[in-house]
Amino acid sequence: MPDDESSGGVASSIPPDSSISNSEQVTLSDVSPQDKPWDKHRAFADRVEGFYAGSDFHRYSDRIHYCSELLQFGIVPDVGDRSKLKLRAARFCRLRHCPVCQWRRSLMWKAKAYKVLPKVVEAHPTHRWLFLTLTQKNAPIERLRETLSEMNRAFGRLVKLKVFPAEGWLRSTEVTKGRDGNAHPHFHCLLLVPRSYFGRNYIKQSEWVALWRKSMRLDYDPVLDVQAVREGSQPMELVPELLKYCVKESDLVSDREWFLELTRQMHKMRCIATGGILKQYLKELEEEPEDLIGENATGETDEAKLCFGWKRKEKRYRMIDYQI
Ligand SMILES: [Zn+2]
Numbered sequence: 001m002p003d004d005e006s007s008g009g010v011a012s013s014i015p016p017d018s019s020i021s022n023s024e025q026v027t028l029s030d031v032s033p034q035d036k037p038w039d040k041h042r043a044f045a046d047r048v049e050g051f052y053a054g055s056d057f058h059r060y061s062d063r064i065h066y067c068s069e070l071l072q073f074g075i076v077p078d079v080g081d082r083s084k085l086k087l088r089a090a091r092f093c094r095l096r097h098c099p100v101c102q103w104r105r106s107l108m109w110k111a112k113a114y115k116v117l118p119k120v121v122e123a124h125p126t127h128r129w130l131f132l133t134l135t136q137k138n139a140p141i142e143r144l145r146e147t148l149s150e151m152n153r154a155f156g157r158l159v160k161l162k163v164f165p166a167e168g169w170l171r172s173t174e175v176t177k178g179r180d181g182n183a184h185p186h187f188h189c190l191l192l193v194p195r196s197y198f199g200r201n202y203i204k205q206s207e208w209v210a211l212w213r214k215s216m217r218l219d220y221d222p223v224l225d226v227q228a229v230r231e232g233s234q235p236m237e238l239v240p241e242l243l244k245y246c247v248k249e250s251d252l253v254s255d256r257e258w259f260l261e262l263t264r265q266m267h268k269m270r271c272i273a274t275g276g277i278l279k280q281y282l283k284e285l286e287e288e289p290e291d292l293i294g295e296n297a298t299g300e301t302d303e304a305k306l307c308f309g310w311k312r313k314e315k316r317y318r319m320i321d322y323q324i
Contacts, residue, residue, distance in 0.1 A: 072305055135187075144185060167193065169191050181258060
């Protein structure tokens with residue numbers, strides 16, 4: 001599975017000679033280097049927890065505190081005589097801006113998209129794919145909610161236009177933080193278009209700009225990017241760009257006031273939407289709660305397990321129990 005990071009056990013590999021004798025000394029990243037991202041994301045979660053402490057959202061601070069504090073992995077066979085870790089149990093806070101939960105959610109969404117998109121390709125072999133990025137001017141963070149609502153309404157108008165070429169679409173919302181502190185909300189869209197798009201129904205970049213401008217009811221030309229997936233290439237290669245984080249971690253932890261306002265502004269806003277043919281295939285992506293542990297989470301009853309606990313001061317997970 002192409003991915004930018006390990007999915008916490010799914011792809012980890014333990015060499016057969018690894019020694020797990022002194023459990024107190026062993027860190028998760030020692031045992032399974034590919035599970036290193038856990039340390040990074042959990043350390044970001046500590047910072048976010050600190051932002052929420054003493055704010056209107058102090059209860060979120062408690063929830064994040066206990067999020068993924070303990071991780072239980074099963075040891076499962078891998079290729080040859082190697083074994084690998086597979087996450088079996090963990091408690092997640094499920095808050096939108098929790099760096100751990102956001103990471104898990106993104107991994108699970110990507111895994112589902114990698115599984116489902118080949119089926120769409122198979123069912124629509126002559127169709128083509130476009131990657132469309134829609135933006136508008138940056139907005140003060142205090143106006144983010146209003147801006148996103150306007151963009152959602154505009155997108156609804158765009159897909160209803162007669163010339164809109166897609167028979168199916170997947171849209172994700174991303175918000176980045178500009179240098180001036182303004183929010184830069186934008187949509188990444190994967191569009192499934194019939195072959196005729198590259199003939200008589202072709203829409204040039206400048207025409208896309210005009211369509212989005214009209215749908216957004218703007219008095220300026222918005223920045224917009226549209227790219228076609230090469231013929232013979234797969235839409236799966238766009239998945240990392242499409243289903244990345246709603247707000248990247250470095251923006252989450254850069255400024256406490258900005259982050260608290262972001263939480264206020266994005267409360268219950270949906271970040272993933274689907275339509276047309278893709279709706280049935282990818283419906284699960286819009287549904288909560290997502291499966292943040294992974295497939296076949298229970299495992300075999302006689303499976304060996306490893307348990308790791310988060311050590312705040314060290315910013316690492318260390319083994320706290322080892323049993324067979
Ligand atoms: Zn969490």
